[in-house]
Amino acid sequence: MKACPECAGELKFDPARKQYVCTSCGLSLNHQDMDDIREKTIASDPDEERERRRKDYLKWWSQKK
Ligand SMILES: [Zn+2]
Secondary structure, X not given: OOEOOOOOOEEEEXXXXXXXXXXXXXXXXXXXXXXXXXXXXXXXXXXXXXXXXHHHHHHHHHHHO
């Protein structure tokens, strides 16, 4: 089960919107948001996390065009 980052409520996947929606507060998260949350949870070294997020951002930026 996935937990909401805001209220720790249950997240349910909504196939119509391709998003996770919190059953408690209604927060909706896409896959990118879920990846960010997972990274935050796993990351232990702040510098390492910052570097990874920078790379992710560059990747996202290059794919955007
Ligand atoms: Zn919530």
